[in-house]
Amino acid sequence: MSQLVLPGATVASLQRLGALDPVDNRILLCHALGLSRTGLITQSERALTADEAARLSGLLQRRLDGEPIAYIVGKREFYGLDFEVTPAVLIPRPETELLVELALERLPPRGRVLDMGTGSGAIAVALAHTRPDAIVTALDVSHDALAVARRNAAAHGVTVQFLHSDWFSAATSATFDLIVSNPPYIASGDRHLAEGDLRFEPAGALTDHADGLAALRRIVAGAPAHLAHGAWLLMEHGYDQSAAVQALLTAHGYTDVQSWHDLAGIARVTGGRVVTP
Ligand code: GLN
Numbered sequence: 001m002s003q004l005v006l007p008g009a010t011v012a013s014l015q016r017l018g019a020l021d022p023v024d025n026r027i028l029l030c031h032a033l034g035l036s037r038t039g040l041i042t043q044s045e046r047a048l049t050a051d052e053a054a055r056l057s058g059l060l061q062r063r064l065d066g067e068p069i070a071y072i073v074g075k076r077e078f079y080g081l082d083f084e085v086t087p088a089v090l091i092p093r094p095e096t097e098l099l100v101e102l103a104l105e106r107l108p109p110r111g112r113v114l115d116m117g118t119g120s121g122a123i124a125v126a127l128a129h130t131r132p133d134a135i136v137t138a139l140d141v142s143h144d145a146l147a148v149a150r151r152n153a154a155a156h157g158v159t160v161q162f163l164h165s166d167w168f169s170a171a172t173s174a175t176f177d178l179i180v181s182n183p184p185y186i187a188s189g190d191r192h193l194a195e196g197d198l199r200f201e202p203a204g205a206l207t208d209h210a211d212g213l214a215a216l217r218r219i220v221a222g223a224p225a226h227l228a229h230g231a232w233l234l235m236e237h238g239y240d241q242s243a244a245v246q247a248l249l250t251a252h253g254y255t256d257v258q259s260w261h262d263l264a265g266i267a268r269v270t271g272g273r274v275v276t277p
Helices: 022-033 037-042 050-064 069-073 094-106 122-130 143-155 196-200 214-226 242-251
Strands: 075-078 081-084 112-116 135-140 160-164 176-181 227-236 255-261 267-274
Touching (some): 022 037, 022 050, 050 069, 069 075, 081 122, 094 176, 094 267, 122 135, 122 160, 135 143, 143 160, 176 214, 214 227
Parallel strands (some): 112 135, 112 176, 176 227
């Protein structure tokens, strides 16, 4: 295979490569050379060694083959924090920051919060980092995901209790003041699963292998037994699922059922409160 970048190429010349999106190109250049964004400017005349040219060519080729940039560099920023990501976890999305903000508004002092299907731990770690008083529990059915999430909690110096659990199965009698989740909500066969970054992400984090509402149904049905009086359940869902999720919550007796829009104007998070009679 011919190399995309030849030894001797200067850092400056590599910032004008046409094959990739300029931002992706810059991220890979920094990653391959161990440079910061400022370093790219101050070292613009540096010429690549043969090793560096080979390494950068390899990274560019992976990106050209469609691999998500977050997996290539092994990290993604979420809620102002850097998170380690591997192909065992969904890549954190900016729209999920809406779920974090809504959760922070509803978390009482020293509140107990549960993140269901934590993946990289992005939601749980963002909550624990912003609210050191909170008692944060996070669960996932994937051991590999939990290992990534534990490293992210440690890297940010926060305490999160991690549970290996298939939804509520290992949560037993625990009670929370808030439950949040970004579950798999893409219907099986949805064409998006075969496009872009999603092709490389864990299927179990994206789809329920059913109608897209299976995980949301289990969470809605199980949460009342684990929520304190008046506590909120907040769930992220797909662009066209807010009415269905509201109907599920209403059917299970939740009150104050409502949805919130993400920055793209899409109803992205739906929630309700559990009021025990
Ligand atoms: N937001 C993701 C996407 O549509 C899906 C994540 C999920 O299923 N929870 O790309």
